Amino acid sequence: MPQYYIWTIGCQMNKAESERLGSHLEELGYQPAATTDKADLIVINSCVVRQSAESRVANKLDALRSLKRVNHSLTLAVTGCLVNSETDQLKDHFPYVDYFFKPGDYPQWLEKENKLQASLPQHPSPSTFVPIIQGCDNFCSYCIVPYRRGQERSRPVEEIVGEAKELLKRGVKEVILLGQNVDSFGHDLPNKPDLADLLGELNTIDGLARIRFLTSHPKDMSSRLINAVASLDKVCEQISLPVQSGSNDILNAMRRGYTVEHYRQLIAELRTQIPGLGLSTDVIVGFPSESPGQFQQTADLLSELRFDTVHVAAYSPRPGTIAARALEDNVPHAEKRSRLDKIETLQERIAAEINAQFPGKTAEVLVEGKKGGKWQGRTRNGKLVFFTETSHCLGQVKKVRIEHASPWSLQGKVLTSEHQ
Ligand code: SF4
Numbered sequence: 001m002p003q004y005y006i007w008t009i010g011c012q013m014n015k016a017e018s019e020r021l022g023s024h025l026e027e028l029g030y031q032p033a034a035t036t037d038k039a040d041l042i043v044i045n046s047c048v049v050r051q052s053a054e055s056r057v058a059n060k061l062d063a064l065r066s067l068k069r070v071n072h073s074l075t076l077a078v079t080g081c082l083v084n085s086e087t088d089q090l091k092d093h094f095p096y097v098d099y100f101f102k103p104g105d106y107p108q109w110l111e112k113e114n115k116l117q118a119s120l121p122q123h124p125s126p127s128t129f130v131p132i133i134q135g136c137d138n139f140c141s142y143c144i145v146p147y148r149r150g151q152e153r154s155r156p157v158e159e160i161v162g163e164a165k166e167l168l169k170r171g172v173k174e175v176i177l178l179g180q181n182v183d184s185f186g187h188d189l190p191n192k193p194d195l196a197d198l199l200g201e202l203n204t205i206d207g208l209a210r211i212r213f214l215t216s217h218p219k220d221m222s223s224r225l226i227n228a229v230a231s232l233d234k235v236c237e238q239i240s241l242p243v244q245s246g247s248n249d250i251l252n253a254m255r256r257g258y259t260v261e262h263y264r265q266l267i268a269e270l271r272t273q274i275p276g277l278g279l280s281t282d283v284i285v286g287f288p289s290e291s292p293g294q295f296q297q298t299a300d301l302l303s304e305l306r307f308d309t310v311h312v313a314a315y316s317p318r319p320g321t322i323a324a325r326a327l328e329d330n331v332p333h334a335e336k337r338s339r340l341d342k343i344e345t346l347q348e349r350i351a352a353e354i355n356a357q358f359p360g361k362t363a364e365v366l367v368e369g370k371k372g373g374k375w376q377g378r379t380r381n382g383k384l385v386f387f388t389e390t391s392h393c394l395g396q397v398k399k400v401r402i403e404h405a406s407p408w409s410l411q412g413k414v415l416t417s418e419h420q
Helices: 012-027 051-070 087-093 115-119 145-149 157-169 195-203 223-231 248-254 260-273 292-305 322-326 333-355
Strands: 003-008 041-046 075-080 127-131 174-178 210-214 238-240 278-285 309-314 362-371 374-378 384-388 397-405 410-414
Touching: 003 012, 012 041, 012 075, 012 115, 012 127, 012 174, 041 051, 051 075, 127 157, 157 174, 157 195, 174 195, 195 210, 195 223, 223 260, 248 292, 260 278, 260 292, 278 292, 278 333, 292 333, 309 333, 362 384, 384 397
Parallel strands: 003 041, 041 075, 127 174, 174 210, 238 278, 278 309, 384 410
Antiparallel strands: 362 374, 362 397, 374 384, 397 410
């Protein structure tokens, strides 16, 4: 049997697509290979959102060129955000790559008749990603995604619900709805259902335990959606809402379409409506012309709003974006690094303080797997929990007494049934 190997870098969207591509290849008769040198087909699922990711993709392709020299029957394919409409340029640059295809846009030799069934993971994790909207219409000035993934295309509600039911049969307990901007889901569909409608439909599926979604956009998050999260019992109390900067001038230059004041109000509404909400955000430091004072506004906002998780990145210009064309990348590299370190240090302290409240409490954990001999899973509000237990726990919801906390995770002991 031919063997395949998929190398993935980047966001959850890429991970979900790789999982589905792997399943698709197995339907076509391929088996997973343990290493690249055993594979007959290697697919690189690329990310170019930051320079560091793009460099890792280039290094990986470079390493595979040598493999291709000794293994002439190896097929090498590249998908993900490196692939744009002009594949001729990519072919010139990487002549040893056999195929370039856009995410989900399989070449003919990979097509199957029953696309939906074939693309679902055969042995999914109890918590599985379900893409609901592709592309992005926003054109934030720093972001390459709209150029690579195109305009927003929502999947029909019935298709997503059908997929969730099929995943349930395969052992899934939780679906995580994915999109670059899930809050604009449905605007391109007949009758314009929105994310709140979709959550309502999914909430009626018997046996499905939990529903999450990411990523939200502050300019598109509606009160209707917040009410849906607050009222639907299976929708978890967790929101990912990138703020990117605490300065209105920088938000304007980023073309984000909201102000700090609007963002603050949203967080207040979310926290009032959804008790126990887990909140994460994304921040970019060192955006063109970001002054020390504007950076401090970001740090102050994070101190004020106290997120559970902050993903911070140093700005790197992406060729072809508005910022790369029109704005000078004028914050020195060392200064970007220093700002990034400051945010990470600040957030580590905040997360440690938040998590210090958990020891002594009991958490409901959906068990997703094992790591380092311990079971691991998440609470409804997204806290990562590790615990030891001899019985098989995968896919079960366990009550765990939390004993220790770090900024990144909680550790505890599972309660025996008589204590539950
Ligand atoms: S919302 Fe902005 S940052 Fe997010 S994918 Fe779209 S353009 Fe990129």
